[in-house]
Amino acid sequence: MTAEADLVVVGAGPGGFAAALKARRMGLNVTLIEKYDMPGGVHTTGLQGSANAGVGGIHTELMAEFAAAGCIYTASEKTHPDWAGNPLSHYEKNLEPGSKFSRSSFDPEIAGRVMATMLDEAGVEVKYRTSLVEVVLDEDGNSSTIDAVIVANEAGRAAIKGKIFIDGTGSAELAAGAGAPFVRGGGPQPETADWDGENRPIPGGLLWIMSGIDFGRVAAYQKSAKDPMLSKLIEQARAAGDIPPDLYRPRMSGSGVYGDYYIGHPTLDLSPIRANGSYILWQNVPYEWKLHMDDNPEHETRADEMLRSFVEVEAQFLKKYVPGFEASTITDIGQYVGIRDGRHPVGEYVFSLEDAISGKSFPDAVTSPLTKTFYWEEFKSHTFEIPFRCFLPKTIDNMILTGASLSFTYETIFMVMRNFPWCTQTGEIAGYAAALSIEQNISPKKLVWQTPYF
Numbered sequence: 001m002t003a004e005a006d007l008v009v010v011g012a013g014p015g016g017f018a019a020a021l022k023a024r025r026m027g028l029n030v031t032l033i034e035k036y037d038m039p040g041g042v043h044t045t046g047l048q049g050s051a052n053a054g055v056g057g058i059h060t061e062l063m064a065e066f067a068a069a070g071c072i073y074t075a076s077e078k079t080h081p082d083w084a085g086n087p088l089s090h091y092e093k094n095l096e097p098g099s100k101f102s103r104s105s106f107d108p109e110i111a112g113r114v115m116a117t118m119l120d121e122a123g124v125e126v127k128y129r130t131s132l133v134e135v136v137l138d139e140d141g142n143s144s145t146i147d148a149v150i151v152a153n154e155a156g157r158a159a160i161k162g163k164i165f166i167d168g169t170g171s172a173e174l175a176a177g178a179g180a181p182f183v184r185g186g187g188p189q190p191e192t193a194d195w196d197g198e199n200r201p202i203p204g205g206l207l208w209i210m211s212g213i214d215f216g217r218v219a220a221y222q223k224s225a226k227d228p229m230l231s232k233l234i235e236q237a238r239a240a241g242d243i244p245p246d247l248y249r250p251r252m253s254g255s256g257v258y259g260d261y262y263i264g265h266p267t268l269d270l271s272p273i274r275a276n277g278s279y280i281l282w283q284n285v286p287y288e289w290k291l292h293m294d295d296n297p298e299h300e301t302r303a304d305e306m307l308r309s310f311v312e313v314e315a316q317f318l319k320k321y322v323p324g325f326e327a328s329t330i331t332d333i334g335q336y337v338g339i340r341d342g343r344h345p346v347g348e349y350v351f352s353l354e355d356a357i358s359g360k361s362f363p364d365a366v367t368s369p370l371t372k373t374f375y376w377e378e379f380k381s382h383t384f385e386i387p388f389r390c391f392l393p394k395t396i397d398n399m400i401l402t403g404a405s406l407s408f409t410y411e412t413i414f415m416v417m418r419n420f421p422w423c424t425q426t427g428e429i430a431g432y433a434a435a436l437s438i439e440q441n442i443s444p445k446k447l448v449w450q451t452p453y454f
């Protein structure tokens with residue numbers, strides 16, 4: 001045993017970050033374990049720097065800190081005249097061409113540094129480059145408590161004991177390691193001709209950034225050549241052997257969570273980030289590969305190798321064939337292929353799409369009624385509450401879930417409940433719950449939750 005804390009948080013994504021910060025500010029000794037070199041998870045080491053207006057609490061504070069550090073960049077119809085309605089634009093393609101828009105992003109590298117400083121200043125004990133490898137349990141009949149986590153880093157293995165543990169891994173690694181029940185990623189898929197009936201996880205993605213792009217020239221080419229999707233250039237490059245068959249395939253259409261809003265095939269998608277001329281690009285795993293990157297190392301390796309090769313080919317294609325990309329360079333590639341659909345823990349309550357659609361309310365609601373717009377167009381906006389029981393995994397008495405590892409059905413998490421603001425909010429709620437449990441010397445499962453936190 002090398003360390004002991006009131007609270008041990010595994011994973012420093014938006015959920016784990018906010019949980020650790022909140023609990024420390026409420027006086028707990030907090031140890032935070034993170035596999036990579038900075039906090040922020042998919043939004044920093046994974047490069048997904050999309051910035052939203054503050055939703056309260058730590059999220060609002062974070063957005064203000066990012067702004068103060070000068071790392072928020074806002075694109076609009078003034079900086080990007082041909083962006084709204086452009087089929088290459090990841091977020092704004094459905095807008096009327098030429099309409100007004102405003103999209104803010106933060107620089108992932110600087111944002112990660114800002115988050116690290118906030119943790120340091122609060123006095124959280126952070127261990128970067130340290131991975132959870134095993135969970136030590138005290139088992140007692142049908143329920144157990146976690147006694148310690150075994151972690152590995154350059155110094156070898158070590159045990160960290162705690163009173164409460166929070167799962168901030170984004171794919172419920174702590175819950176799975178503790179033997180808590182979970183549902184593997186994946187669900188019914190669109191009934192396209194090639195669907196073999198086997199559930200497929202919603203594909204993960206690798207994000208990367210290219211700079212030095214003159215989008216005005218790209219747009220001018222799209223118009224003059226009547227080639228909005230660059231299909232003519234893609235076909236030219238394919239004929240010349242410059243593009244492999246798996247790259248640039250038509251967007252999926254279909255029903256269910258994929259709908260028209262989701263790109264389960266590698267297609268060309270961009271969004272402004274960091275500065276004028278700089279764009280983030282998406283490489284998604286082809287959905288029919290059925291990769292479970294959260295629990296299958298061979299799948300993870302295949303995703304890493306293939307998507308990195310796609311990035312290389314895509315960058316070469318863009319530079320060689322597309323007007324406006326001649327002087328561009330790759331400036332960043334995410335440290336990993338991000339998982340969109342990992343394990344879904346089964347908690348004391350499993351929140352479903354039906355709960356959202358029916359506008360259910362709960363006595364242990366963690367927030368005032370939330371109104372969220374689902375990507376799945378037919379559902380539009382819904383107002384509903386989330387119970388604290390979604391934070392409590394079955395069978396483990398001293399663990400709290402957060403972020404993308406909450407007890408939600410897979411389509412609910414994917415459709416709306418996994419964005420940066422919400423993951424930060426749920427982290428803050430988890431940290432608050434941990435502090436109350438320690439203060440009252442009870443299991444989080446015994447907390448009486450009567451007032452929404454937000």
Ligand SMILES: Cc1cc2nc3c(=O)[nH]c(=O)nc-3n(C[C@H](O)[C@H](O)[C@H](O)COP(=O)(O)OP(=O)(O)OC[C@H]3O[C@@H](n4cnc5c(N)ncnc54)[C@H](O)[C@@H]3O)c2cc1C
Nearest residue numbers: 011013014015035041042132170205338403404418419420
């Ligand atoms: C490709 C992609 C695109 C996305 N696009 C958007 C978007 O546009 N807007 C949006 O709001 N959301 C988007 N999301 C969703 C959002 O990024 C995630 O749902 C959110 O980051 C989840 O937050 P989290 O804190 O639960 O986990 P994560 O952000 O996944 O962070 C988990 C952290 O835990 C660490 N960790 C994992 N395992 C271990 C271990 N064994 N030991 C130690 N540390 C560990 C990881 O290194 C990571 O830092 C996207 C996700 C992906 C994958």
